[in-house]
Amino acid sequence: MSTEPGDEAVGHDELRLASRNHAMPLEALALDVTPVGLHFVMCHYDIPLLDTRPWRLDVVGLVEMPRSLSVDDLRALPSVTATVTMECAGNGRSLLRPRPVGQPWVDGGVGTAQWTGTPLADVLAAAGVQEGAVDVVFSGADHGTEHGSEQDYARSLSVADATSDDVLLAWAMNGAPLAPQHGAPLRLVVPGWYGMASVKWLRRIEIRDTTFTGFHQTRAYRVRESGRDVGVPVRRIRPRALLRPPGFPDYLSRIRVVEVGDHELTGRAWCGSAPVTRVEVSTDDGDTWADAEVSAAPGSAAWQAWRWRWAARRPGRAMLRARAHAADGSVQPDDPRWNVHGVVNNATQRVEVLVRA
Amino acid sequence: MSTEPGDEAVGHDELRLASRNHAMPLEALALDVTPVGLHFVMCHYDIPLLDTRPWRLDVVGLVEMPRSLSVDDLRALPSVTATVTMECAGNGRSLLRPRPVGQPWVDGGVGTAQWTGTPLADVLAAAGVQEGAVDVVFSGADHGTEHGSEQDYARSLSVADATSDDVLLAWAMNGAPLAPQHGAPLRLVVPGWYGMASVKWLRRIEIRDTTFTGFHQTRAYRVRESGRDVGVPVRRIRPRALLRPPGFPDYLSRIRVVEVGDHELTGRAWCGSAPVTRVEVSTDDGDTWADAEVSAAPGSAAWQAWRWRWAARRPGRAMLRARAHAADGSVQPDDPRWNVHGVVNNATQRVEVLVRA
Numbered sequence: 098m099s100t101e102p103g104d105e106a107v108g109h110d111e112l113r114l115a116s117r118n119h120a121m122p123l124e125a126l127a128l129d130v131t132p133v134g135l136h137f138v139m140c141h142y143d144i145p146l147l148d149t150r151p152w153r154l155d156v157v158g159l160v161e162m163p164r165s166l167s168v169d170d171l172r173a174l175p176s177v178t179a180t181v182t183m184e185c186a187g188n189g190r191s192l193l194r195p196r197p198v199g200q201p202w203v204d205g206g207v208g209t210a211q212w213t214g215t216p217l218a219d220v221l222a223a224a225g226v227q228e229g230a231v232d233v234v235f236s237g238a239d240h241g242t243e244h245g246s247e248q249d250y251a252r253s254l255s256v257a258d259a260t261s262d263d264v265l266l267a268w269a270m271n272g273a274p275l276a277p278q279h280g281a282p283l284r285l286v287v288p289g290w291y292g293m294a295s296v297k298w299l300r301r302i303e304i305r306d307t308t309f310t311g312f313h314q315t316r317a318y319r320v321r322e323s324g325r326d327v328g329v330p331v332r333r334i335r336p337r338a339l340l341r342p343p344g345f346p347d348y349l350s351r352i353r354v355v356e357v358g359d360h361e362l363t364g365r366a367w368c369g370s371a372p373v374t375r376v377e378v379s380t381d382d383g384d385t386w387a388d389a390e391v392s393a394a395p396g397s398a399a400w401q402a403w404r405w406r407w408a409a410r411r412p413g414r415a416m417l418r419a420r421a422h423a424a425d426g427s428v429q430p431d432d433p434r435w436n437v438h439g440v441v442n443n444a445t446q447r448v449e450v451l452v453r454a
Numbered sequence: 455m456s457t458e459p460g461d462e463a464v465g466h467d468e469l470r471l472a473s474r475n476h477a478m479p480l481e482a483l484a485l486d487v488t489p490v491g492l493h494f495v496m497c498h499y500d501i502p503l504l505d506t507r508p509w510r511l512d513v514v515g516l517v518e519m520p521r522s523l524s525v526d527d528l529r530a531l532p533s534v535t536a537t538v539t540m541e542c543a544g545n546g547r548s549l550l551r552p553r554p555v556g557q558p559w560v561d562g563g564v565g566t567a568q569w570t571g572t573p574l575a576d577v578l579a580a581a582g583v584q585e586g587a588v589d590v591v592f593s594g595a596d597h598g599t600e601h602g603s604e605q606d607y608a609r610s611l612s613v614a615d616a617t618s619d620d621v622l623l624a625w626a627m628n629g630a631p632l633a634p635q636h637g638a639p640l641r642l643v644v645p646g647w648y649g650m651a652s653v654k655w656l657r658r659i660e661i662r663d664t665t666f667t668g669f670h671q672t673r674a675y676r677v678r679e680s681g682r683d684v685g686v687p688v689r690r691i692r693p694r695a696l697l698r699p700p701g702f703p704d705y706l707s708r709i710r711v712v713e714v715g716d717h718e719l720t721g722r723a724w725c726g727s728a729p730v731t732r733v734e735v736s737t738d739d740g741d742t743w744a745d746a747e748v749s750a751a752p753g754s755a756a757w758q759a760w761r762w763r764w765a766a767r768r769p770g771r772a773m774l775r776a777r778a779h780a781a782d783g784s785v786q787p788d789d790p791r792w793n794v795h796g797v798v799n800n801a802t803q804r805v806e807v808l809v810r811a
Binding site: 107108109110111112113114115116118120122124125127128132133134135138140141142143144146191198199201202203205241242243247277278279346347348349350351354 | 463464465466467468469470471472473474475476477479481482484485489490491492495497498499500501503548555556558559560562597598599600604633634635636699702703704705706707708711
């Protein structure tokens, strides 16, 4: 059995996290929209089990008219449904060496859903954001400690980012009320950004005239190259292509088996900062690459399907890879770029296949 | 940070499995019925993504009238809805030392759902099981290799077990069509048995006059004390109580924080062979135990709620445990009983809590 891409072992605490949270099984790349239960889930603390009816979202701080809105109040406003690919900032963490400790994602920390909600910009406009506002802080009902810091999970956006026209206060996912693990009854959805921005169980929006310095804004979710590096904040999703592993798997190693012959390789590719313009595929672990056919995106923040016909002529091992390029010139690296927190590792995927005669 | 109950590390292959499959987060013990996405999922191979309409269940072998039934054919027959607690036979595997390699469950490989389907006994009676029948073999659409053996996932029941009145051919879970990862469009549900018996993506039932010797019947899912021990088959779920961790967690260690004072500890307990008659709780890692109040089960194969008031007087560390006893005299052991495949480990749970002033 292969243990590519490395054997560095995972401890019990991380295993418990990996057991609570879950990836999208890669066969779900076949689906345009990822069903609840297959869409990735990442929750820092316990999942709050909340009643929708008494729930209130408070909009406070530097606003003309502070608000306390029920989910029904929000549903009565004009709504939007957007298809959004969401990815965990830590996707790929377990493939880094040395391995940063944390939720030990392999490569499936992703999913695409249809989110329905009220544009945040409308709610902020109705509340009246005052002069001097700098940050908009979003707090959830999930509570815990992390590296000695106790908090409700909270993240901020600049006023400019918060009032862009695609950010939603979402109460439905794939046409159904939110599931508890996806933030019921209300979550923020920030298309194009890694998942940490899309605060679940949202109960408070505070507009401030100072920069927010909460744990998940300034300590976690930063790309730091060393312990001394203050780093840069994680924001928009870097380009990534994933291929749906062909054939059938070995249970433990997930090495695939296919027969000699033609196989249509398919997958998805996405990028939070620009459309994906090109996907390349390799069957020899990156020695040579060929261009796949890439479809248009079903929405401005949704993944794009791609396909490529593989003529598998020789029995033996093959290592499949896929590599996405985006319109802004960004491209996936072939090797992981290490950082302290193990975030934004969008190195190209490797899928080992046994071709048999 | 505690890394109880042990540090023996998990390799990359197991991590990939742990990332695909997922446990029930223990806060979901608050719910009578576990929503899809929180209910545990364990799939050996890829999740088949199947259309319901062309799906056929073939009933073949030693029957008077072989059948090929659509899901609509089954739905037209009398149906039953049963509340069933299902648990993975490997639940607790990662807590054994030395650690058997496999899906590295901690303690959340469980869930309770309302399954709706046709009694299997009715379908077998209509087909007419012939004299000399020994085993009924159930095959799914999931295909893969395991220890060099290639197969569709398959399990058998004796004719007596298969014709008991509680086994279902289920097409709905919690009132909705089955999700892909729970066996859509059709799965077998065998109440009281560990989950390996409840074959997902069910497409074939074969009645045989010989004993079935498939991989998952005779090689996997056996309690073997050594490599030379042929072992005994895993069947009904052993007693287990789980407590809902109180307070709030630390992100990585999942150590809980509660304030000094009274706390109602709650949880669930279940056993596949008899009702749970007693649940004991310890706050000192098993030195002393007290009896909890145990509710009746909502169904003959469903978990039972329990509660106990904890007067947490002293700041400091506490180690909570719970222990279930069943009417057939079975009781949870305090320490794991090792076996080769790491199955049926129902040793009592440990939840570390920091009580603060």
